[in-house]
Amino acid sequence: MSVLIKADGISKRYTVNSHYMELKPTSLTIEKGKIYVIEGQSGAGKSTLLSVLGGMEEPSMGKIYYKGNSFFDLSEEKQAEIRGKYYGFVFQSYQLIPELTVQENIELPLKFVKNKKDNIHHTHELAAYLGIHSQLHKHPEYLSGGEQQRVAIARALITSPEIIFADEPTGNLDTITTKKIIKLFTELCTEKSISFVVVTHEKNLFDHPHTLFKMKNGVLGVAEEHV
DSSP, X not given: OOEEXXXXXXXXXXXXTTEEEEEEEEEEEEETTOEEEEEOOTTSSHHHHHHHHTTSSOOSXXXXXXXXXXXXXXXXXXXXXXXXXXXXXXXXXXXXXXXXXXHHHHTGGGGGOSOHHHHHHHXXXXXXXXXXXXXXXXXXXXXXXXXXXXXXXXXXXTTOOSEEEXXXXXXXXXXXXXXXXXXXXXXXXXXXXXXXXEEESOSSOOOSOXXXXXXXXXXXXXXXXXX
């Protein structure tokens, strides 16, 4: 398996209810076509770790490497290109742009992609699968929390990125929709070798083979392989 991302001794300070916490020095490797699950309670440091791995926040110490290149030593333009073209993000707070329609929100990452027409067709396929096709012309304010969550998932998948960083991707979804999302993730991992780093407080989210980390008080536990 080829290595996409390597974290080498990264640490980061973060706040929980106005209290300073610290992501303790952490090293791990993200390989192509694998699923990584990080379990833990709120405030454990999961979202902070995800943000650093995804190049959204620079670590206080240590290095993040993308395909052997020190990510934060690259130009800001190159960092943005990698995040836009090769990374997909599902944020816990959705991060949808209220002035844009659902379709425009989903297709926002396509500015980094050449073959936009193929991907626009992909928009309708994803929206239909996720049950939001009838909402494409609406603005986010008219959608439920679960619908907004599915828009965020579609946006993360629209470019068929190399890796998806998902922060509580099923947090506002019912059981049936959760199963559909996890099925889609595992199919994309198997068929397109897309890697997934999923942060969750839910137990046993994946039946598919994956690497599980448990996190507590900023400390990432030892990897557990689930086959």
